[in-house]
Amino acid sequence: MPGRGFGALAGIRVLDLTAVLMGPFCTQILADHGAEVIKVESPEGDTTRQLPVSRAPGLGAMFYNLNRGKRGLALDLKRSEARAALLRLAESADVFIHAMRSDAIARLGLTYADIAAVNPRIVYANVYGFSRRGPYAKGPAYDDTIQAMSGMAALQGRMLGAPSYSATLVADKVSGLTALYAVLMALLHRARTGEGQEIEVAMFETMANFVLTDHINGALFDPPEGEPVYSRAASPNRRPYRTSDGWVAALIYTDKHWRAFLDVAGQPAWAKDPRFATLKDRAKVIDEVYARIGETLVTRSTAEWLDAFARAEIPAAPVNETSALLRDPHLEAVGFFTAQETPLGTVRFPGMPAWFSRTPGQITNPAPALGADGRAVLAEGGFTEAEIDALRASGALVLPEAS
Template sequence: MADTGPLAGIRVVDLTAMVMGPYCTQIMADMGADVVKIEPPEGDNTRYISVGPAAGMSGVFVNVNRGKRSVVLDLRSPDGRAAMRELVRRADVFIHSMRAKAITRLGLGYADVSALNPSIVYTNCYGYGRRGPERDRPAYDDTIQAECGLPAVQKQLTGEADYVGTIMADKVAGLTALYATMMALFHRERTGEGQEVEVAMFETMASFMLVEHANGAMFDPPLGPAVYPRTVAPNRRPYRTKDGYIAALIYNDKHWNAFVAAVQPAWASATYATLEARAHQIDTVYGLVAQTLAERTTAEWLDLFRELEIPAAPLNTPDALFDDPHLNAVGLFETVDTPHGPVRFPGVPTWFSRTPGKVRGPAPELGADTGAVLAELGLALGEEEQVS
């Protein structure tokens, strides 16, 4: 766990669970921060939700908690809360995913923590922001996907209301919590001032969905519904080929003209000549392309599209990513030895010329670092009550 990365020297006290908060702090750990994960005696529930090489070490947990240190504290006890206060007194960042009432009852609200450490960056990860009427409701990825409109958009696209096949709300909110925390740290670097940050899943995903779907509904008066037509066109899907599927986007005028000249000269008319003209009849265009792409094999189309510099790709499975030549050439995957055997992590996707990140180590066993971290506070196991 050598100190490398742009966050080397930053200590993060991580009182988050499941995926949103741990994904945020996993990236901080990869970037060199010392992330101390606080767990209840039974551990983070994510330890138990998927397969793993040992009890309490599920694949999801191992990935989003790699490189952290695990400390078990019973925050219902005076001793546990006292140790926690000492931890935040020495931290740069405190991040939690408890509801507002619960964190306040523990004496760990922003007013309490900032009184101990005025320069701390204090990040709340909530389902719903505290200023709204839903502030006390529980939230999970599925319910937030529903509320932000994802299944409704999927229904326009496929005819059925579906969740997308990844925990998008958790991960987008985790990334948002990361950039918000980093901005607050940047402000502290310039001014010395700590502050409180709030990131709510619903608000985050509403903003995320409306990047393109706000569209005509943004204007006063509205110029159309909140939908971006291209993304919900029924024919927008991977194209069938003679022997499988291909993803291709023959979108801008350069790509369109190259495709028409090479494959369909009959389409060289004013009807489809410009991006604006095609955008107004995008589903028809997708349908025409679909009929054409069914006539050759995937390999034949990939060769042609690469020659024409048209964006195209085969359909990978998640399993195939581990053997992807490009991902392996850029060194995305990092193998780390753990007590349960080697783990091949999907590593740091960003590149820094001077302060590169890396997977700092395996995910911790439950409470494995309690003794060491308490010793750093001047405590021994069972003696947390010495801290006031």
């Protein structure tokens, strides 16, 4: 894997001390685009190794996907020998990324100051729940709690009648993407100036920004012109519409969409109601608009509405289960899934959403077993066989039994 010659990030080396989802999602994308990502785990390993479903101990499906393309190194960083080994590896790294709270990383002696002392060109990324500059700095953070604190769960409650979490781990993934672009911007700055730097990505601040991008609404102004809620997005009637035999998603939004809908729905009288005349007017009574559309759509089948909406150029789609993605004709046509023969048998990895004409990414190996590449990574970092054996004997380095 060293010197991987594909992707926009070929030649970039990453020391990845993250676990669970936020950080590993960021570094998965780095690996998919050619970076050499060394996943540094404790002797116990990333907790997602144990999540079902799994075909082998320590290689759960989520872990196997999130950590694809990475190399495995297991160190007990509470031991001074392991810390010293990691600092030696950091000398030739481009990125150091961790997901520990500031007091925990300080106890290990692996702060930005510690890493920059051996490599001032390093891009050092802190990714965790709350900025260390605020009063929540030492608080625990998980996707559910961050959805709650950021207002997202309450916004869902406006639609569903009680606060609710998204059915996907949106706070972790949005924060992981934020960490990704932060790292890439810091690497761009280094390419231009030669300067490394420290960056911080906090889940709470990330999700506050994410939620308020649209929901800041009237609270943007001082004094406020209304509450920080985008009413259309949070309407309890904004949901897939029931049809006579199922469900359909339709966005009857612009004035053009509205006029076309009145034609296909056979509701010309609505065009005379001044409350519905323009998008601005309809936004003021959005709940009634959604309710009336819902009462109309239940009169025909899903197929009938999809056909009518297609002819009228109204955005509409079927309501798929996630299983439908596995056989979606569009995803099949663009080669979205990558099938691979692995030690666990055939696996099918979800693909990369970005396409590059000159530097395409690539899904390489699946996630490593705990510490699987430790001997090779250290040897490439200049460690002798005797030094590696001594690290293992001390308990600082964990290697697979056969190594």
